Amino acid sequence: MKNIFQDLNKEQRVAVEHTDGPSMVIAGAGSGKTRVLTYKVAHLLNQGVDPFNILALTFTNKAAREMKERIIQLVGTGDARNVWMGTFHSIFARILRIEGHRLGYGSNFSIYDTEDSKRLINNIIKEQNLDKKVYAPNYVLGRISGAKINLMDDKQYNENFEIIQADKMAGKPRIGEIYTIYNKRLQSADAMDFDDLLFNTYILLENFPDVLHKYQHKFHYVLVDEYQDTNHVQYMIIRKLAAANENICVVGDDAQSIYGFRGANIQNILSFQRDYPDTIVFKLEQNYRSTKTIVSAANGIIVNNKEQIFKEIWTNNDAGNKIGLLRAPTDSEEGNMVAGSIFEHMMNNQLPYSAFAILYRTNAQSRAFEEALRRRNIKYRIYGGLSFYKRKEIKDLLAYFRLAINNRDEESLQRVINYPARGIGKTSMENVVIAANAAGVSLWEVVSDPKKYSLQVHGGIISRMGSFTTMIKSFSAQLKSRDAYDLAKHIASSSGILKDLYEDKTPEGVSRYENIEELLNAVKDFTDQSIADQESGEVQEDLKTLDGFMADIALLTDADDKDKEDTNHVSLMTIHAAKGLEFPYVFVVGLEENLFPSMMSLNSREDLEEERRLFYVAVTRAMKQLTLSYADNRYKWGLLSPSEASRFLEEINENFLERPMHSRPKVNTGLKSTGSSGGFTPSFGKRTLKKINKTELSQPGYDTREDDIQTGMEVEHQRFGKGKVVSIEGYGGNRKATVFFQKVGQKQLLLKFARLKVLK
DNA sequence: ACCGTATTCAGCGCG
DNA sequence: TGAATACGGT
Numbered sequence: 001m002k003n004i005f006q007d008l009n010k011e012q013r014v015a016v017e018h019t020d021g022p023s024m025v026i027a028g029a030g031s032g033k034t035r036v037l038t039y040k041v042a043h044l045l046n047q048g049v050d051p052f053n054i055l056a057l058t059f060t061n062k063a064a065r066e067m068k069e070r071i072i073q074l075v076g077t078g079d080a081r082n083v084w085m086g087t088f089h090s091i092f093a094r095i096l097r098i099e100g101h102r103l104g105y106g107s108n109f110s111i112y113d114t115e116d117s118k119r120l121i122n123n124i125i126k127e128q129n130l131d132k133k134v135y136a137p138n139y140v141l142g143r144i145s146g147a148k149i150n151l152m153d154d155k156q157y158n159e160n161f162e163i164i165q166a167d168k169m170a171g172k173p174r175i176g177e178i179y180t181i182y183n184k185r186l187q188s189a190d191a192m193d194f195d196d197l198l199f200n201t202y203i204l205l206e207n208f209p210d211v212l213h214k215y216q217h218k219f220h221y222v223l224v225d226e227y228q229d230t231n232h233v234q235y236m237i238i239r240k241l242a243a244a245n246e247n248i249c250v251v252g253d254d255a256q257s258i259y260g261f262r263g264a265n266i267q268n269i270l271s272f273q274r275d276y277p278d279t280i281v282f283k284l285e286q287n288y289r290s291t292k293t294i295v296s297a298a299n300g301i302i303v304n305n306k307e308q309i310f311k312e313i314w315t316n317n318d319a320g321n322k323i324g325l326l327r328a329p330t331d332s333e334e335g336n337m338v339a340g341s342i343f344e345h346m347m348n349n350q351l352p353y354s355a356f357a358i359l360y361r362t363n364a365q366s367r368a369f370e371e372a373l374r375r376r377n378i379k380y381r382i383y384g385g386l387s388f389y390k391r392k393e394i395k396d397l398l399a400y401f402r403l404a405i406n407n408r409d410e411e412s413l414q415r416v417i418n419y420p421a422r423g424i425g426k427t428s429m430e431n432v433v434i435a436a437n438a439a440g441v442s443l444w445e446v447v448s449d450p451k452k453y454s455l456q457v458h459g460g461i462i463s464r465m466g467s468f469t470t471m472i473k474s475f476s477a478q479l480k481s482r483d484a485y486d487l488a489k490h491i492a493s494s495s496g497i498l499k500d501l502y503e504d505k506t507p508e509g510v511s512r513y514e515n516i517e518e519l520l521n522a523v524k525d526f527t528d529q530s531i532a533d534q535e536s537g538e539v540q541e542d543l544k545t546l547d548g549f550m551a552d553i554a555l556l557t558d559a560d561d562k563d564k565e566d567t568n569h570v571s572l573m574t575i576h577a578a579k580g581l582e583f584p585y586v587f588v589v590g591l592e593e594n595l596f597p598s599m600m601s602l603n604s605r606e607d608l609e610e611e612r613r614l615f616y617v618a619v620t621r622a623m624k625q626l627t628l629s630y631a632d633n634r635y636k637w638g639l640l641s642p643s644e645a646s647r648f649l650e651e652i653n654e655n656f657l658e659r660p661m662h663s664r665p666k667v668n669t670g671l672k673s674t675g676s677s678g679g680f681t682p683s684f685g686k687r688t689l690k691k692i693n694k695t696e697l698s699q700p701g702y703d704t705r706e707d708d709i710q711t712g713m714e715v716e717h718q719r720f721g722k723g724k725v726v727s728i729e730g731y732g733g734n735r736k737a738t739v740f741f742q743k744v745g746q747k748q749l750l751l752k753f754a755r756l757k758v759l760k
Numbered sequence: 761a762c763c764g765t766a767t768t769c770a771g772c773g774c775g
Numbered sequence: 776t777g778a779a780t781a782c783g784g785t
Contacts, residue, residue: 059774089775113775133768194775229774261772362771364776384773425761555775576772598771614772637770638776 015282022276028313029620030289042074051082055219092201110191116411148195154179189410216244227252231263291320324627335368357583361596383573404475408442420496485527586622591646
C-alpha cells in the first residue's frame with residue numbers, strides 16, 4: 001500500500017482525510033478536484049472500507065473511467081473494480097434492472113435515447129393530428145424532460161394549474177396529453193427514456209421503503225463529482241441515499257456550472273450547507289494549471305457574477321505572457337489569424353500541434369478554423385461530431401439487438417421492420433399502430449399475431465410480417481445459448497444488414513460497412529473478456545451474452561478508445577466540451593455580442609451569469625497563453641452581418657491584455673462604424689441588458705428607418721459601396737433587401753444590421 | 761418504393 | 776449557408 005498523501009497539498013489532504021459526515025469540496029479551476037475525489041476513494045479503501053459500500057457518481061463515462069483507472073493505480077485492481085463508480089444514469093440503470101419489476105418493468109427494459117424519444121413524440125403528434133410546427137418534438141420533449149427532472153409525472157402535470165396556464169399561453173395546451181400518451185407508450189414498450197432512469201429510481205426509493213433501506217445501507221459512502229451540475233431529481237436521489245449515514249461528499253465548482261439549460265440547478269451546490277448543517281467545507285484555491293495572468297484575468301471575470309461561493313483562486317506559477325487579442329474583419333479572416341498565430345507560436349517555440357486548442361461557443365463556428373488550418377497543413381481534430389453510437393448503421397444493428405432482447409421495444413421495431421427493405425411499408429405500419437393503440441398492446445403483439453387484432457393489410461404483407469417475427473424470435477431464443485459475438489454476427493448477416501451495406505460501394509457505404517465491423521469487434525472484445533476472467537480464476541457464472549453487452553453499452557456515447565494513435569493535432573471544440581480539459585495554448589474565439597454571450601442568454605441575469613461562467617471555463621482551460629479573438633462581420637444564416645465586440649472583453653483588466661488601451665476593441669455605438677482609433681466609451685460597461693435586444697428595436701412602428709428603403713433605390717453600404725436595391729422582403733427585424741452592388745455583386749442584407757444609406 | 765426538389769430552421773449537449 | 780426533412784412526381 002502506497003502512502004497516497006505525499007501527492008497532495010495540505011488543503012487536498014485534509015479534504016481527503018475527512019471521511020465521515022457531510023462535506024463539500026469547492027474546487028477552483030485547475031486545483032486538483034479529480035485528484036481529491038480519486039484519492040478519497042483510495043483512502044477509504046486503504047482504511048478497509050468494503051468497495052461495495054462506496055458509491056461514486058460522475059456525469060460522464062469518461063470521468064468515471066479515468067477515475068477508476070487512477071484508483072487502480074493507487075490501490076490495485078481487486079478493490080477498485082468493485083466500487084460502484086459510474087454515471088448517474090448507468091448506476092441507476094443497474095439498480096433499475098434489479099428492482100424495476102416493482103414498477104412494472106422487465107429486467108431487460110430498453111433505454112430510449114433522445115433520438116428514440118423524439119421519434120416517439122413525433123409519432124404521437126402525427127397520430128393526434130397535431131401541427132408539428134406548434135408541437136415541435138424538441139420543445140415537447142423539453143417540457144416532458146423538465147417535468148420528469150422536477151419529479152412531476154404526467155398526472156401531476158395535467159393537474160398543475162400553473163403548468164396548464166403556461167402551456168395554454170404558449171399556444172400548446174395539449175402537451176400534457178402528449179406526456180400521458182408518451183409515458184403509456186414507453187410502458188407498453190418496456191422502455192425508459194434517459195429521464196426515467198432518474199425519475200423511476202427516485203420513485204423506487206420513495207415508494208418502497210425496503211428498497212430505500214437496502215441501498216441506504218449498501219452505500220455507506222456517497223461521493224458526487226461535478227455537484228454544481230446536478231439537477232433536481234439527482235439532488236433528491238442523493239439526499240435519500242445519503243440520509244441514513246450522511247457520509248456524503250460532494251465536489252464541484254459553482255463558478256463552472258454551465259449546464260443550466262438542461263436542468264442543472266446551481267442552487268444545489270449553493271445551498272448544500274443548508275441541506276446538511278454539519279457540513280464541513282473545504283476550498284481548493286491553489287491553481288496548478290495556469291499562469292498568474294490567466295488566473296487573475298479569470299478572477300476578474302467571475303467577480304462580475306452575483307451568485308457564487310466566495311473563494312480566492314491563486315497560483316504559484318509564473319506571470320506568463322499577456323492575453324492576446326485578435327480582431328478580424330470577418331469570421332473567415334478570424335480563422336486565418338488564429339491559424340497564423342498558431343503557426344507562429346509553433347515555429348517560435350518548437351511546439352507540437354497538440355499544445356493548441358481552439359474553443360468556440362457554437363459548433364457552427366468551427367468551419368472557418370478548419371479551412372484555415374487545412375490551408376496551412378496544420379493537423380487538427382474536431383471534437384463533438386456524430387459519435388459512433390449515433391450513426392445510422394450502428395443504431396440499425398443495435399435496434400436488431402434491442403428488439404431481440406425486448407420484443408416490445410417499439411422504436412427498434414419501427415426502425416428495422418423494413419430495413420433492409422422487406423415490403424412492410426409506411427401504410428402497413430400505420431395500420432399496425434392504429435390496431436395496437438386500439439387494443440392497448442405493443443406493436444410487436446400486433447405484428448406477430450396480425451389476425452388476432454384483425455389487422456387490415458394484404459395477405460402478402462401478413463406473411464412477410466410472419467417471416468420477420470420468426471426471424472426475431474429465433475434471435476431471442478438464442479440469447480442465452482450463444483455468446484454475444486457469435487449471435488451478433490449471426491444477426492448482422494441474417495437480418496440482411498451486412499449484405500445491404502456491402503453492396504453499397506460509395507465511400508460512405510464502405511465506411512458504414514467498416515463501422516459495422518467495428519461494432520462487431522467491440523462485441524468480440526466484450527465476449528473475450530469472460531475468457532480472460534476465467535483464466536484469472538474468477539468465478540464466471542455464464543458466458544457473456546448479447547443482452548449483457550447491450551446493458552453495458554446502452555449508455556455509452558463515445559468510442560474514443562479506438563483511435564489513440566495520432567494524438568498530435570490541434571483540438572477544436574465547443575467550450576462545453578472543453579470543460580475539465582487543459583491546453584498550453586488556448587484560443588477562445590468569436591467574442592462577440594449575440595454570439596458569446598449568446599443572444600438567447602440576454603433576457604435574464606441568471607442566463608447571462610451562466611454565459612459568464614462559460615467564459616470563465618474557457619479562459620481557465622489555458623495553461624501558458626490565452627488568446628481571444630472576434631470578428632467585425634460574421635456570416636449568420638447565409639448572410640454577412642456586422643457584429644460588435646463582446647461585453648466580456650471589457651471584463652478583462654487592461655493590464656492583462658497584450659494590446660494597450662488606445663486600441664481596445666472598438667465599441668460599436670451605432671453612431672458610426674469606421675476609422676476613429678479611440679473607441680473606448682465609459683458608458684460601455686454600464687450597458688443594460690435591454691439595450692442589446694436589437695430585434696425589439698426593429699419592430700415595425702418602433703423604428704421606421706429601414707422601412708424607408710424601397711425597391712429601385714440607390715444605396716450605399718459601408719463595406720460593399722454603392723448599389724441598387726433589387727427587392728425587399730420580410731417585416732420588422734427580419735426585413736431583408738437584395739442589393740446589387742457595383743463592386744461585389746448581389747448581396748442579401750438584413751436591414752436592421754446593414755445600415756444602408758439612401759442615395760437616391 | 762424511391763428519388764430529386766422544396767422548405768424549413770438554426771444553442772451549448774451528459775446519458 | 777447547409778443539413779434535415781417533407782412532399783410530390785415517376
